[in-house]
Amino acid sequence: MARLTTIGFDADDTLWQNEQFYQMTEKRFQALLADYAAPEHLSARLLEAARRNIAFYGFGIKSFTLSMIETAVEITEGKAPSSVVGEILAAGREMLAHPIETLPHAAETLERLRGRYRLVLITKGDLIDQERKLAQSGLGDFFEAVEIVSDKSVGTYERIFARHGDGAAHAMMVGNSLKSDVVPALRAGSWGVYVPHDLTWAFEHAEAPADQPRYREIVHLGELAGLIETIG
Structure with missing residues (x-):
């Protein structure tokens, strides 16, 4: 041998x-879009977007943040408020700054x-x-x-x-x-x-x-x- x-x-x-911070952020994402879709549907759509985007953005928080924005635009049919996009970007920055x-x-x-x-x-x-x-x-x-x-x-x-x-x-x-x-x-x-x-x-x-x-x-x-x- x-x-x-x-x-x-x-x-x-x-x-x-690592994953716990993604899941915490996903719950925050669900709360932001609660008026547009159920949590389970949002999670499924976010996973679909994340899978698609790996080929373009790779793995990691930045890719995840872009996938959240994309999902928000899709779920709201292009009517996502700028405040929602701002909250998603802020959540991504918080993930990037979280203590190890x-x-x-x-x-x-x-x-x-x-x-x-x-x-x-x-x-x-x-x-x-x-x-x-x-x-x-x-x-x-x-x-x-x-x-x-x-x-x-x-x-x-x-x-x-x-x-x-x-x-x-x-x-x-x-x-x-x-x-x-x-x-x-x-x-x-x-x-x-x-x-x-x-x-x-x-x-x-x-x-x-x-x-x-x-x-x-x-x-x-x-x-x-x-x-x-x-x-x-």
Whole structure:
């Protein structure tokens, strides 16, 4: 079995809280447009817009904010008051300025693994915002490399683990998204460790690849170091 030398970590909702701020903002969005549509309908239309816009704006708060504005225009048939658009923009700015809250066991786990493996942060989203969150988290010094990517695919992991390690066969990816963090990493030949989070965006849902020999699931990051000892 190939020796493990490199570990990739997702950031949002793996190392620090993220989705909770999106859901709080979505509730604010629902309240703003309560006179035009039911909350469930607004959420469904917003998800549709967000899915469409990923190809144009990528992932992150700015893309989410533009999707809220687009949805508001569609729901109101072009009659959205300027005050509603202003509130949406303000909500987006508040998300971009929200203090970072690291998740339990994040720092202690990175400390245990540092020096024994090459640690690489692999996150998708807006460059400026992800850099801000990493700086505020205090976790930056644990990583030998940081990769902020537009999306996570098989090719993404093949390139990153070749660039910063000994190839995908000697690497592991750890994250809360089966769709983005685990499944493509497994297909690239890496280990894939799923760390569930209570809140995960619907776009990131996927079936657990339980039949894959390199797939593992842990309850929280505090279990990661012990898991790694059992596999090499």
